[in-house]
Amino acid sequence: MKYNPKLNMIIDGNEFSYKIFETLKCVSKTWSQREAAKRLGISHSVLNRRVKESEEKLGFRLIETTGAGSGLTENGLQILNTYEKYIKRLETRDKPVICGGHISTGLMEVLADEFSLDVTIYRTDDQSALELARKDMVDILTLDDPVRAFMYDLDFTPVAYDYLVLVSNNYDPINSADDLNGKNFVEIPDSSQRLAWNTMDNIKIDYKIVKLVNSPYSALKAVQKNSDLYTFLNHSFSTGSSILKNDTQHLISLVLCNKENSVLKDFVDYITSDGQDIIEEQGFMRI
Structure with missing residues (x-):
């Protein structure tokens, strides 16, 4: 089944019917209140009353006369755009x-x-x-x-299952977790890296997070450019040392x-x- 939602909306405590938003959309496409009324299947006077009542509730104009006919004011356009964003959330998606x-x-x-x-x-x-x-x-x-x-x-x-590997562009060997003392790290917030930080905190490793990035791609690029930086990335994503494999395996x-x-x-x-x-x-x- 195909669902086509009709959405009322409350603005500054006043409820507005979906009909006014359909009116604004139609006027924005036709640049004519009479043509909009015709397409909506209502009289021109009904459209005018609908718009006027909404403008009185809001305290500003929604539609204005332009050289091309009738168009939406800046406020009218903003309200219509907001309404259409909510409608898109309710519509059935064509692709998952x-x-x-x-x-x-x-x-x-x-x-x-x-x-x-x-x-x-x-x-x-x-x-x-x-x-x-x-x-x-x-x-x-x-x-x-x-x-x-x-x-x-x-x-x-x-x-x-995946686990974290230590990644760097530094050729000094890292043979144990103790070798991570004094090292500077790149962090990806809200990621599985928390397992590595928790592990190093628990075994009292003295390390510093000196750079924050938003993806593993950015973290990898950062350590490739700077041999003084280290990071932990998923084994499925990058090669590296598996010194914390047992502590960072995760679902x-x-x-x-x-x-x-x-x-x-x-x-x-x-x-x-x-x-x-x-x-x-x-x-x-x-x-």
């Missing part, structure tokens, strides 16, 4: 949306291609992806770090948000069965 951390979405992209699933994929950090999922803007949420799945008691599906997981989509259910079943071969080929460990 997968959103999550950089590592897990990279894996989903490969798996979706193997499964011949046409999807839109957004890469961000786990916390931002979770916020989008809460707004019902995501069909499958993927998590690089399992901590938020447990924090928010999510009904998650384990996908793979890559997903949350099926759109449980009514049978194709997505089949996709999740594929990931946890035949897709495990692909997962292993991508440098992860099977669940």
Whole structure:
């Protein structure tokens, strides 16, 4: 079934019917109040009254006369744009949306291609992806770090195991965790790197985080350019020293948000069965 939502909206304590927003949209396209009324199937006087009543509630004009006819004022355009943003959130998506951390979405992209699933994929950090999922803007949420799945008691599906490796452009050997004393690190906030920081804190390693970046790609570039910098990245993403492997092994997981989509259910079943071969080929460990 195709759903076409009609949305009323409250502005400054006053409720406005979807009809005024449809009116503004029609006027913005036709540049004519009479033509807009005709397309909406109402009389010109009804349209005028609808606009006037809304303007009186708001205290400013929504429609103005221009050289080309009738158009929206700046305030009218702002209100219409806001309304349409909310409408887009409610409309049924033509393509499923997968959103999550950089590592897990990279894996989903490969798996979706193997499964011949046409999807839109957004890469961000786990916390931002979770916020989008809460707004019902995501069909499958993927998590690089399992901590938020447990924090928010999510009904998650384990996908793979991964662990962190130490990455640097410095050729001095790192044989044990003690060799990390005095080293400077690049951090990716809201990532599974927290496992490395927690481990070093617990064993009293004296280290410093001197640079923050928003993705593993940026972290890798930073350490490649500066031999005095170190970082921890997923083994599936980069080569490096596995000195903290046992302490940083973690789950890559997903949350099926759109449980009514049978194709997505089949996709999740594929990931946890035949897709495990692909997962292993991508440098992860099977669940």
